[in-house]
Amino acid sequence: MPTESLIIGGGVLIAVVIVILLFKAVWRVAEPNEALIISGLGARGKSEADSLGFKIVTGKGTAVLPGFQTARRLRLDSRAANLQVSCVTLQGIPVVVRGVVIYKVGDDLHSIANAARRFLDQQDSMNGAIHELFTGHLRSIIGNLTVEDLILNRERLTGETRASAADEMIKLGLIVDSLQIQEIDDETGYITNLGKPHAAKIAATARIAEAQRDQEATEAEQIAAANKAAAWRDSQIKQASYQAEIDEAQARSRQAGPLSEASARQEVVVQETRAAELEAKLAEQRLQSQVRKPADAKAYETVTLSQAERDQHRPGRGRGA
Template sequence: MLISGGKRGLKGAPFRVVTGHGKFVLPFFRKTRFLTLAMHEAEITESCVTRQGIVLTVRAVIAFKVGNDNESIVNAGQRFLSEQHQMTVLTGRIFSGHLRSIIGSMTVEEIVTERQKLATEVLATSKTEMGKIGLIVDSFQIQSIDDGDTGYIEAMSRPHKAAVQRQAKIAEAQAAQAAAEAQQEANRNQAEYERQTAVVRASYQSEVDRAQAEAAQAGPLAQANSQREVLAARTELAERAAQLRQQELVAEVVKPAEAEAERIKTLALAEAERTKIQAEAAASYDRVALDQLLIDQLPQIVKEAATGLSRANVNVLNGADGLGEIAAGLVGQGLTILDTVKQNLHGTDGANGTPPEAPASAPTPAPQPRRSDDGPVPLA
């Protein structure tokens, strides 16, 4: 907002500047006008001659606006406040002059290849003039460069086109080769994949066939295993039955036979012991009977001895005592004979049943009766 009348503005400007807020203005005494601070756009199309004398048609676009500072606003207001559309016209003219000047110092090759450099130089040379009128440029862009019918740019571009085409063909050939190699690699990979797939499929099929064969054999194998188990069970049952029968036979035959043999043996031993006892008893009885017989015969033996003595011519010197001694001698002789007979009859060798050997010393002979011519009989 530009307020004119009354007090002057900055540096003697004919108006005061108000931006970003309102202001109280006395009517009839002050005049208020507005200057836009929005962005403006200007397009230029200029025929320029290069340093080589080649005419080029250049199209460009300029983006500009009034500066935000009070000095720029005052400068722009003094020039464009009444006719603000003239800012676009004046800006176009300024940039057109500087564009022709800079293109005239450059070659077509430089302009075409260094377009950004051209725009930067034009913008730098125009900045000072634009600041004097209160405008600032945000951007300057060259849209197109055309040489008309001369064909210079076209001829200039042919080597590059040829190189580009050559590079394009090379790149295309390389791309085709790479594509072919990639296709071959893909085919190899596909073949390898198919081979691996076939191997895996064959392995799976082999496993399936083996599983099916095992499944087909499972029934007979299971039946054979079952029959084998049944036979094993029957064999074990038969062995147990045989063992049981053997135990029964042992219990029914062997044990009774052993018991009977033991009984017979015991009875035989008992009978032998009884016979032995009876034999011993009988032997003892015979000895007793023999002894009794000998004892019974002893008087007869003594008698016979006495008979013999009566026939002898015996003189008894010591009377009754001498006679008793003779009798005692006869009796002792009889007893000795009795013992000898008993030993011959009863005494045997335990080993071979032979009679025992004769005693080491002969029995003492009975005293002989003395005759009358032997002298007197000694007294006992």
């Protein structure tokens, strides 16, 4: 019994492994940026595109019978084709146009079917086909435009080119994400000469603007210098005024001591003078009362006595008596 169980278990395990291997061999999954193109026995779908004889699978998986069916992958991501076209304008001027086309396989089943039928086994040739397609249309459109049109209105050129190539792009199953005209060159120098008058005008305008800026800068510098000089002058005047006030205050301060001493001495002199005057008056009064008045009295007395004596000795005055 244990031996039979091991045999049964081993057989089941082998069967599971075989199923897994068979599933991996049969099952194919389409990546987000690709479509599975399945051809062979029974490879039919329900859509109009699938009725062409192959099956298209996008965004999911499907079973592919080995030996009876083949699954191939078609890239759906963006591609870039560089353009370099030599052509002649309406004026007969040869130009070289450089640009780039960003394109991809359309997302609908009809576009995928058209691209698969043309490019499935040679997807690297898409860029060459796009280059030839847009080269022809650019030559045709540029032949009806002037150089001025090419330079001033590139959107018109790209728009007309995309519209002209639209039908053929649909037949190829491709769509244009972007068409950009990057450069337009000419060997005759027409474009260079065409821009010279405008360049000269711009240069003249630039020189005038620069001269005006220089003049404005010079005037501003002169005004700034004048303001600086005026500010310096005002500062010097204020400093001189402040210095004069300081000098005056310092002079007053220096003179304050001597003036105080002189005032004090003057007051002393005044007081001493007053004291001397009072002493002189007092001495005068003393002299008057002690010397002059007695002297005057004595002199008066002497004079009176002398007069009396003289009167006595006068002749007439004696005879009469």
